[in-house]
């Protein structure tokens with residue numbers, strides 16, 4: 487089959503090539519993949535993967551062979567799913583528990599952005615607790631997870647403050663529905679109840695210090711690559727505990743289908759916009775990688791397979 491394979495010698499470290507067809511297990515469907523999306527972690531896996539390896543988490547396409555055990559969607563169904571690798575390929579074996587049927591009217595390319603980025607945003611916000619009337623700060627709000635987190639927090643009734651590094655990024659985040667957009671957490675003066683932190687480093691420290699008594703910071707990612715050094719005493723002095731909580735939306739979760747169903751229903755209803763900042767054929771993957779790594783990509787990159 488055709489695939490985007492790891493090649494450290496080319497720009498973007500991914501290029502179209504050939505790879506063995508997947509062999510679905512009894513609880514897996516075989517999907518003809520039409521679209522995938524690029525996530526920050528895939529830049530790492532492209533850099534550190536074996537030459538010829540097929541990486542990729544997200545894919546959307548059409549089932550060409552139903553699962554042998556009779557579970558899941560039938561052949562011909564439009565689906566989106568998650569897996570640990572194998573997503574950047576024309577064919578993919580997907581566990582029926584890790585996919586959902588895409589409703590009519592939802593673009594398959596847009597659906598391909600949901601498993602990692604939107605799923606992580608939803609998980610982080612649910613871990614954070616009730617949102618109605620809460621002040622939520624989202625760092626890395628111009629990115630993939632951030633773009634969904636801003637919208638989902640607003641949908642939940644929160645007052646949303648987005649952080650974006652550039653003026654264009656701030657405009658983008660404002661258009662997604664943030665109540666306030668700032669260049670850094672240090673610009674925020676009033677306390678916040680919840681932080682969805684995609685950036686780590688100094689932004690994590692500044693955001694943690696904004697937490698109100700009982701507030702929590704959901705640690706999604708460390709896009710900054712920097713250490714977070716808390717000043718002496720900064721974790722003390724709150725009547726109710728303030729917490730830093732890890733967020734995990736990788737493999738082995740049992741609620742993936744339910745998570746995808748909820749996100750797809752929101753997209754189908756026009757309540758959740760899929761923030762696509764780059765879309766093109768997968769042989770242009772180097773352009774998408776450059777935009778993502780140079781912080782020129784707002785929202786998600788969709789790669790059309792073919």
Ligand SMILES: NC(=O)c1ccc[n+]([C@@H]2O[C@H](COP(=O)([O-])OP(=O)(O)OC[C@H]3O[C@@H](n4cnc5c(N)ncnc54)[C@H](OP(=O)(O)O)[C@@H]3O)[C@@H](O)[C@H]2O)c1
Pocket residue numbers: 525526527602603606625626627628629630631632649650651652655684685705706707708709710711733734735736778781783785
């Ligand atoms: N825990 C999990 O299960 C999970 C799941 C998905 C993703 N993640 C992690 O969460 C983070 C966000 O993911 P994503 O897909 O939203 O990534 P992304 O699209 O690259 O967005 C990250 C955002 O962080 C901001 N940023 C600030 N400082 C940065 C720096 N030095 N380098 C790069 N970006 C910087 C950028 O916004 P500005 O340029 O506007 O500042 C960028 O838009 C990543 O670290 C990713 O690996 C974790």
